[in-house]
Amino acid sequence: MKSTNTRRPVRLFYWSVRRELWEHRSLYFAPLIVAVVSMIGAFGAVVPGVVASLAKVATLNPMQQTSQLSAPYSAVAVLVMITSVLVGCFYCLDALHGERRDRSILFWKSLPVSDATTVLAKASIPMLVLPLMVFVIITAAQLVIVFVSTAVVLAHGMSAATLWSKLPFAKMPVGLFYFLVVTALWYAPVYAWLLFVSVWAKRGTFVWAVVPPLAALALVSAGSGSSDVKAFLRSRLIGAFEHGFTTDSSEQTLPDPSKLLSNPELWIGLLIAAGLVFATVRLRRRREPL
Amino acid sequence: MSFTSPDTAPDAAPIIKARGLTKVFDKHIAVNGIDLSIAPGRIVGIVGPNGAGKTTALNSILGLTPYQGELSVLGRDPWTERDELMRDVCFIADVAVLPRWMRVSQALDYVDGVHPRFNRAQAEGFLAKTTIKRSSKVAELSKGMVMQLHLALVMAIDAKLLVLDEPTLGLDILFQKQFYESLIHDYYDKERTILIATHHIDEVQHVLTDVIFVDGGKIVLSCSTTDFESHFFELLVRPDDLAAARELGPIHERHTFGRSVFLYRDADPEALATLGDVRTPSLSDVFVAVVTNQPSTIKGAA
Numbered sequence: 001m002k003s004t005n006t007r008r009p010v011r012l013f014y015w016s017v018r019r020e021l022w023e024h025r026s027l028y029f030a031p032l033i034v035a036v037v038s039m040i041g042a043f044g045a046v047v048p049g050v051v052a053s054l055a056k057v058a059t060l061n062p063m064q065q066t067s068q069l070s071a072p073y074s075a076v077a078v079l080v081m082i083t084s085v086l087v088g089c090f091y092c093l094d095a096l097h098g099e100r101r102d103r104s105i106l107f108w109k110s111l112p113v114s115d116a117t118t119v120l121a122k123a124s125i126p127m128l129v130l131p132l133m134v135f136v137i138i139t140a141a142q143l144v145i146v147f148v149s150t151a152v153v154l155a156h157g158m159s160a161a162t163l164w165s166k167l168p169f170a171k172m173p174v175g176l177f178y179f180l181v182v183t184a185l186w187y188a189p190v191y192a193w194l195l196f197v198s199v200w201a202k203r204g205t206f207v208w209a210v211v212p213p214l215a216a217l218a219l220v221s222a223g224s225g226s227s228d229v230k231a232f233l234r235s236r237l238i239g240a241f242e243h244g245f246t247t248d249s250s251e252q253t254l255p256d257p258s259k260l261l262s263n264p265e266l267w268i269g270l271l272i273a274a275g276l277v278f279a280t281v282r283l284r285r286r287r288e289p290l
Numbered sequence: 291m292s293f294t295s296p297d298t299a300p301d302a303a304p305i306i307k308a309r310g311l312t313k314v315f316d317k318h319i320a321v322n323g324i325d326l327s328i329a330p331g332r333i334v335g336i337v338g339p340n341g342a343g344k345t346t347a348l349n350s351i352l353g354l355t356p357y358q359g360e361l362s363v364l365g366r367d368p369w370t371e372r373d374e375l376m377r378d379v380c381f382i383a384d385v386a387v388l389p390r391w392m393r394v395s396q397a398l399d400y401v402d403g404v405h406p407r408f409n410r411a412q413a414e415g416f417l418a419k420t421t422i423k424r425s426s427k428v429a430e431l432s433k434g435m436v437m438q439l440h441l442a443l444v445m446a447i448d449a450k451l452l453v454l455d456e457p458t459l460g461l462d463i464l465f466q467k468q469f470y471e472s473l474i475h476d477y478y479d480k481e482r483t484i485l486i487a488t489h490h491i492d493e494v495q496h497v498l499t500d501v502i503f504v505d506g507g508k509i510v511l512s513c514s515t516t517d518f519e520s521h522f523f524e525l526l527v528r529p530d531d532l533a534a535a536r537e538l539g540p541i542h543e544r545h546t547f548g549r550s551v552f553l554y555r556d557a558d559p560e561a562l563a564t565l566g567d568v569r570t571p572s573l574s575d576v577f578v579a580v581v582t583n584q585p586s587t588i589k590g591a592a
Binding site for chain 2: 008011012014015016018019022023099102103104105106107109110111112113114286288289
């Protein structure tokens with residue numbers, strides 16, 4: 001035996017995740033390309049301005065100084081995160097459909113990897129692996145921007161002290177990590193729904209993923225008044241930030257785990273996600289090539 | 291290529307045991323109450339026309355589909371205990387199922403990673419006999435090479451049961467021959483059981499120890515190939531003895547190139563020899579006779 005029985009599930013999970021990354025290289029290429037492009041954008045537009053803004057920040061209050069100077073770092077982070085969520089959604093929609101389309105499901109099923117391991121490995125891609133990769137990519141991009149801005153400031157014969165003292169070095173990665181966790185938890189039901197559609201639908205996965213939820217919401221809104229539905233969609237699709245963070249009296253945005261964890265919407269969403277993942281495992285058990 | 295069947299003890303615990311195995315799709319009965327007992331160390335051919343229920347029966351055995359009736363594979367219920375079963379069972383469902391994006395090296399890494407009974411050195415050894423490059427993607431390989439790769443992966447797995455469903459479909463004759471030769475010479479060791487479903491009967495005839503004919507979801511004939519040779523005879527009837535030959539009750543008649551060829555089941559070979567030349571029929575001729583199940587005359591290009 002190559003591995004002991006206790007380590008075997010870990011080993012199967014590890015190789016299942018690795019094979020997903022072999023197949024879907026866009027999972028890391030897309031965020032990486034967006035990071036590089038937005039970094040170049042930051043150099044082109046913001047870094048030359050760093051000299052001017054450093055001169056100007058002296059006139060602002062400390063909070064504004066920080067937000068002004070950290071703007072390019074946030075911009076890169078937001079662009080890469082949006083990319084990763086989109087990539088994660090398209091990945092999920094294809095994850096259990098592609099293997100049936102190209103008949104490779106028969107190869108995967110000929111090996112001693114259970115449907116639960118396969119589905120959990122696939123679910124872990126948008127919920128665990130992608131956020132971790134995004135954290136590394138964004139942090140690396142931000143470090144590059146720090147060094148380039150510092151070089152620009154020094155080249156202009158100015159002191160980098162203001163820049164370095166105003167940038168929230170500790171807060172940025174912690175806040176980013178927390179935001180990635182919030183996003184993963186908040187979008188879990190969305191990813192799980194897409195996985196479910198990819199194992200359930202024979203064709204037209206995109207239509208099945210989008211139309212039934214919208215139709216259901218349209219029906220609800222016809223009954224109750226559309227503002228509820230709009231609020232629900234807004235909250236679920238772009239509300240991760242406001243559910244996880246609080247803006248305090250001094251307009252500083254802070255991570256607020258207790259606000260997040262006390263939100264019943266989070267737990268209902270996670271419960272739905274768990275149910276959908278369970279259903280996906282059960283369905284894959286009976287799945288054959290298309 | 292010749293192959294003699296190892297006669298395993300009949301009381302050895304069967305690898306596969308089925309009683310009343312049935313599978314119904316909507317209104318169509320794909321498998322209709324099959325009874326089966328396959329001993330270890332056999333190479334069994336499941337032969338039947340398209341739609342006979344071969345693949346459905348194999349899918350039940352492999353735990354890919356739920357079924358009715360009793361079925362036990364290596365002492366396990368393949369539907370409820372599939373995860374455990376797949377450590378001892380391997381299958382090639384189709385030559386074209388290796389994922390096209392995968393590199394040869396990745397296929398080796400992956401199977402090595404997930405399969406506790408995979409012997410990587412052995413798989414590398416099989417691949418060394420081919421022209422397949424480690425860095426190639428499956429999509430870049432010819433159909434024959436994909437088969438070689440898949441066979442190299444599967445043969446390096448120390449499984450107790452190997453199931454092959456139409457493994458050589460779409461391959462040219464050279465690859466077909468090579469496939470079965472590798473299987474018999476490099477893999478089969480008299481303890482493993484191999485189950486091959488195909489409708490290319492003559493291609494597998496020489497490697498089988500047992501043959502099962504299925505048609506319409508039922509088993510129409512099941513016997514070992516040695517029994518087959520002692521039960522079925524083909525007689526090239528001398529023109530003057532046609533009436534006498536017909537008296538002996540052939541199960542099938544055909545006429546080719548001016549000769550009449552009669553097929554007999556359980557006839558006395560010495561009596562037949564007085565009426566013409568007796569020989570062992572091909573599986574495909576017996577298959578046609580058993581499936582049509584009535585003496586009929588097929589006019590050849592005389």
